[in-house]
Amino acid sequence: MDIEVIEDPAAAEASLDPIRTRILQELVEPASATQLAAKVGLPRQKVNYHLKALERHGLVELVEERRKGNVTERVLRATAASYLISPVALASVAPDPRRFSDRFSAFWLLALASRTVQEMGKLISGAAVAKKKLASFAIDGEITxxxxxxxxxxxxxxxxxxxxxxxxxxxxxxxxxxxxxxxxRLVVVLHPALKTPSQPASATEKTSDKDQSND
Structure with a gap:
């Protein structure tokens, strides 16, 4: 899948571990524990430990098993290219759009976005099981x-x-x-775009500015 929405709290916790996040990133392409160990700089036994946890929560899957002498090497891959944690994982404290009624409220917008993630996650899973295409539409742009x-x-x-x-x-x-x-479901949102961090001036620009100030 391009994006997998994580709903299980235990799976969410497992995915948030920095080492496991790195492993998921590397497993976009299938690899064994030995191959991963070289990439992430950890002993193979430690990588195996993390792989078992990720596999237990359905975040990685077995691709094939290779027999090498008396050893069986397992090749795994991530179940998705990207992951998104659904508010369902924090159901008891997830934002509820019904608590807000002001259409100009930033909190209401956030609650709507939370609901969108939750509902789309379930719809994508259902469509995958039914082997049907999910009808959806979105527009993204910027206006000044x-x-x-x-x-x-x-x-x-x-x-x-x-x-x-x-x-x-x-x-x-x-x-x-x-x-x-x-x-x-129809949701239309409008919010300020995040500001792009300003680039630091180069040494040449700083010198030029100083020269102009001395003129």
Whole structure:
């Protein structure tokens, strides 16, 4: 899988160990404990210990067994290229969108994102078991607003446009689902982009700035 969503608390704990995280990273390509030991700089016995823990929680899987004399070498790989821990792993303290009602609340946005991870994790697992493709759609982009007023106006217009589309396509009648209709979740978010750390000035730039200040 491209991404596996971890729901089991014990599996989440196992994956968060720094050494096991490194092993999962290396196991994007199949490898044995001996091969991994050379890559991560640990004794083979220690690597085997971590591999057994990861395998027990379903985070790595057996690819093949190679017989070398009296020794059987096990080749394993990670079950996914990337992992994401679901809020289900912290169910008792996971954020609940129903606790918030302000659409301008950053905490509500975070709770919605948490719910999205939780629901998509279950949907992906279900689709994999059923061997069906999961229908989903997303838009990701950046927009720069000149003023806070422009941002507020954009949010208002976006809300109106989305509401208009929902009214146009939503079928809330009892016959919809009975006739094969499927309810879908719609989440639209807008938040500030993270600032990119400024690059330190080079020695040449610093010298040039100093020369200009002395002129």
């Amino acid at each position: 607003f000149r003023t806070a007023a422009d941002r507020a106006a954009f949010a208002e217009e976006l809300g109106v446009a989305v509401t208009r589309l929902v009214d146009k396509y939503h079928d809330g009648g009892p016959a919809a689902e009975a006739g094969g209709g499927r309810k879908h």
